[in-house]
Amino acid sequence: MILGVLLFTSAFLYSDSFQTYQLRDLNIRHYPRDEKLVKQLGPLILSDIDRFQKTIGYYPDIQTLIVIAPNEDYYRSLTAEYSGIIEFSEAFYSGAERRIYIRNPRHLRDYGRLRKIILHEYIHLFIDSTFENVPLWFHEGMAVYFSEGLSFDRQVLFAKDHVLGNTEPLTEMSRGYPVSRARWLSFYTKSALALKYLYANHKEGFYLFWELSETVTNFDTAFLQAYGMTSLMFSHIFEEHLSDRLRIEILLSFTGFIWSLLPLILLIAYLKKRFKARKLRTEWEKEMESDDGELFVDK
DSSP states (O other), X not given: OHHHHHHHHHHHHHHTTOEEEEETTEEEEEOGGGHHHHHHHHHHHHHHHHHHHHHHTOXXXXXXXXXXXXXXXXXXXXXXXXXXXXXXXXXXXXXXXXXXXXXXXXXXXXOHHHHHHHHHHHHHHHHHTTOBSOOHHHHHHHHHHTTTOOOHHHHHHHHHHHHTTOOOOGGGXXXXXXXXXGGHHHHHHHHHHHHHHHXXXXXXXHHHHHHHTTTOOBHHHHHHHHHSSOHHHHHHHHHHHHHHHHHHHHHHHHHHHHHHHHHHHHHHHHHHHHHHHHHXXXXXXXXXXXXXXXXXXXO
């Protein structure tokens, strides 16, 4: 109780000191001393948002509020309030408030990673502002795939978990994260792979899905109309796709391993051939010496 009062007091003390930087639909609340930083970061964030909307072909006007924490104490007071937020996160999205909070980036020299994180959180806001009853795998899949992408290392770790049976079908990834945080990375990766599959293999349906949001707000209804299947049907199709893909990748990996051994195999064959040739030559020379000796005795 006392902690809650202290956290509330901390946020309240800073509330009157914020000022707002506005750029079109983007509003960034910040402490006065961060004004220069915000003016540098703001246009970059807006550029990332525009590029994302262009990629999916949907351009809604969404009022976006980003709050930059003035210091670490303020940010910790927020992350303590949101129990699902990892303590060392750089930013998070509050669905209840429809706003994004950022740990103060004052000492950062490169905004590259921070921009990806902010875009990730913006995509959550984007989805919340577009559809209702959106499953968690779709939320995280969109955010990961269109902000961070899918690294090779990330996919390798997922493949290992998939083989070991440590992943869940999409139907069980709709409302909550795995109990074990060790499986969260695979959760994010699988969600992103599902969105990649939709985007790559059902591109017309993908664009239609966002167009339907002008008249349809329920996720399941729009998904059915856009893709011609329910999200449950897609879950089964996607599981089959993952299993087939994994088998192919294992085969290709094995084939690649064989090809990587080819130079060694050729070298061994060459050395073996040279050894045989040398052995034959030695035996031939011995026979010649023997024949010469026998001829000399006859004379």
